[in-house]
Amino acid sequence: IILPLWNRYIKLNGDNYLYNKEKGEALMKYLAGHPELKTVFIGQLWDNRMRSASLDWEMNTVEASYQSNEQALREFCKKLQEMNRQVVLISPTPCMPYDRKRFENGLAYLRWRSKQPQAHREEDCFILTPEKYFKANEAVFEMFNRLETEGVCKILRIEKGMFPDGTFRMCRGKTLYMRDNTHITPPAAIELLQAVKQDFMELLK
8 A cells, every 4th residue: 555646745734744755756666666566555534635735746736626636646546557557546544523632642532431421432523424424525535436437546445344333433342443533543444454355355356
């Protein structure tokens, strides 16, 4: 899985995240030298990513809009296809709508949760429903559908395994599923992959 390389610079939450040009070019060179690697998976915090300003491969500014970033992603997918690679975009992972200032990470949440009455443990901000998930990612899935219809990529739809009982929760029992409000934990990742294992294997054929 490689994070987006279709541009050089992104800005999120007031902080600058610089793309390492040397490492990115080294990865593309590695792919070029290993034709046996047939499929490239791309995962990202899609909504945040697509709303951010960036630079393209020629170091030109890409405005902070879905339209501009979608076109940059489309060109990158085509670049990989020209290298005879299949491109698979991974659908959005869960995000919890709680305030990051409230809990810096999942462990802080668990410590808080252990001291709360049962009713407080079930606050809506720690539970994600399919309705909330798809509403929050509506523009992302519209973009995915366009790109998939154009034939520039395929989609691994991990949301198929995200709601085993109708919800995705911050934790189940003593197992933490979110490292913070935007990153899932290894146990959650393993469960999601197991749930879509057949789809994943089909994409590798």
